Amino acid sequence: MLANWLTAGNIQLTERVDDWQDAVRQAAAPLLAQQAIAPDYLQAIFHSHAQLGPYYVLAPGLAMPHARPEEGALKNGLSLLRINQGVSFNSAENDPVYVVIMLCAVSGEEHLNMIGELADLFSDESRLQQLLSATTLAAIQAAISQPSVEKTP
Amino acid sequence: MKKVLIVCGNGLGSSFIVEMNVKKILAELGKTAEVSHTDLTTARSETADLILSAQDIADRLADHSAQVFGLSNLLDNARIKAILAEHL
Numbered sequence: 023m024l025a026n027w028l029t030a031g032n033i034q035l036t037e038r039v040d041d042w043q044d045a046v047r048q049a050a051a052p053l054l055a056q057q058a059i060a061p062d063y064l065q066a067i068f069h070s071h072a073q074l075g076p077y078y079v080l081a082p083g084l085a086m087p088h089a090r091p092e093e094g095a096l097k098n099g100l101s102l103l104r105i106n107q108g109v110s111f112n113s114a115e116n117d118p119v120y121v122v123i124m125l126c127a128v129s130g131e132e133h134l135n136m137i138g139e140l141a142d143l144f145s146d147e148s149r150l151q152q153l154l155s156a157t158t159l160a161a162i163q164a165a166i167s168q169p170s171v172e173k174t175p
Numbered sequence: 176m177k178k179v180l181i182v183c184g185n186g187l188g189s190s191f192i193v194e195m196n197v198k199k200i201l202a203e204l205g206k207t208a209e210v211s212h213t214d215l216t217t218a219r220s221e222t223a224d225l226i227l228s229a230q231d232i233a234d235r236l237a238d239h240s241a242q243v244f245g246l247s248n249l250l251d252n253a254r255i256k257a258i259l260a261e262h263l
Contacts, residue, residue: 075231081250115247
């Protein structure tokens with residue numbers, strides 16, 4: 023269950039952030055506190071953004087910053103930052119970003135399940151829109167907990 | 176068998192999510208293909224028939240022998256379905 027990863031403590035809501043780097047840092051805060059990631063992990067995200075652009079901005083309003091397991095991931099984990107005013111990630115067609123989901127994965131079966139559940143959430147248009155428009159903790163939790171209606175073939 | 180490669184910056188998160196969606200879409204289309212995901216560096220030396228990736232990454236794979244399709248919205252399954260239906 024995604025809700026087991028995105029616990030209340032790993033979901034943050036904020037009115038605004040200074041810039042996308044600020045958004046990434048704030049999204050990382052609970053994972054840093056839980057020692058799910060090392061500070062290097064943030065540097066790796068900033069480095070790959072500088073090298074490759076904002077490729078981790080998946081869709082309008084949604085970013086999923088992450089780095090490779092060996093770049094400072096210590097445990098599997100997820101965090102979510104909701105930014106009410108949105109922020110630019112320099113991703114022309116997907117800005118502004120309202121929801122930042124940080125992903126860290128060490129490896130193994132567990133992280134496959136975690137990413138698989140994210141895929142289910144993101145590919146269900148109604149759940150995704152529900153998540154992107156949620157402005158309270160309860161509404162975010164409802165969006166991530168709602169079982170997918172789409173059947174996998 | 177045709178091979179579809181999903182490429183992202185580090186071959187871990189975004190490309191994996193798209194791979195799962197591509198597998199569902201291929202089943203809907205009744206097509207079979209080998210589907211895998213990888214990072215940009217590895218992708219340069221891999222062969223494939225069709226590559227899907229974020230637009231930023233696709234620009235760096237322009238010289239790849241595969242047909243390369245960049246997606247500004249990686250979760251746009253209707254677009255992915257149209258690409259696979261037409262080009263695979």
